Amino acid sequence: MSSVDLSLQQAVHTLYEDHHGWLCGWLRKRLGCHHHAADLAQDTFIRVLTQRKTFELREPRAYLSTIARSLMIDMFRRRAVEQAYLDTLANLPEPVALSPETRSLIIETLMEIDRLLDGLGERTREIFLMAQLDGLSYVEIGRRLDVSVTTVKKHAVRALTHCLLLIED
Numbered sequence: 001m002s003s004v005d006l007s008l009q010q011a012v013h014t015l016y017e018d019h020h021g022w023l024c025g026w027l028r029k030r031l032g033c034h035h036h037a038a039d040l041a042q043d044t045f046i047r048v049l050t051q052r053k054t055f056e057l058r059e060p061r062a063y064l065s066t067i068a069r070s071l072m073i074d075m076f077r078r079r080a081v082e083q084a085y086l087d088t089l090a091n092l093p094e095p096v097a098l099s100p101e102t103r104s105l106i107i108e109t110l111m112e113i114d115r116l117l118d119g120l121g122e123r124t125r126e127i128f129l130m131a132q133l134d135g136l137s138y139v140e141i142g143r144r145l146d147v148s149v150t151t152v153k154k155h156a157v158r159a160l161t162h163c164l165l166l167i168e169d
Contacts, residue, residue: 015060016045023064030072040075044068081110116163127152128159 020041027037044067057063085107117125130136138152
């Protein structure tokens, strides 16, 4: 093992040792659950390990809490999507039996759609959903929102372009 590798390994060890307990406590206060806090703390350090090439941080706790906050938001968003999906299933006339794998794939797909739509402005997202989910024509959307068909088309193009660019990445 080279001296650079050893130095990097020591820096990671020190970062983890010095701040893991603090991060778990910080997350526990926000989540109210020791187990979720421990999981998110581990996920935070995994994100640090996979995204950084150096571990010399001036403000390590600020850096770690920023990553942990982002992961926490992702977790809450995923729970909300999953709960909405389960509520929808519960309201279906006949119970639908899905395998855990199928359910997981559906939730992952819903999360990806949520991420795609999250980057759109409110009006653009509304027009996109009215066209895609409600099947409304641009004329009908314009009438409902009291905007011109040209405006509806511009927002629709913006939404589709946004989604296509994100899918390509």
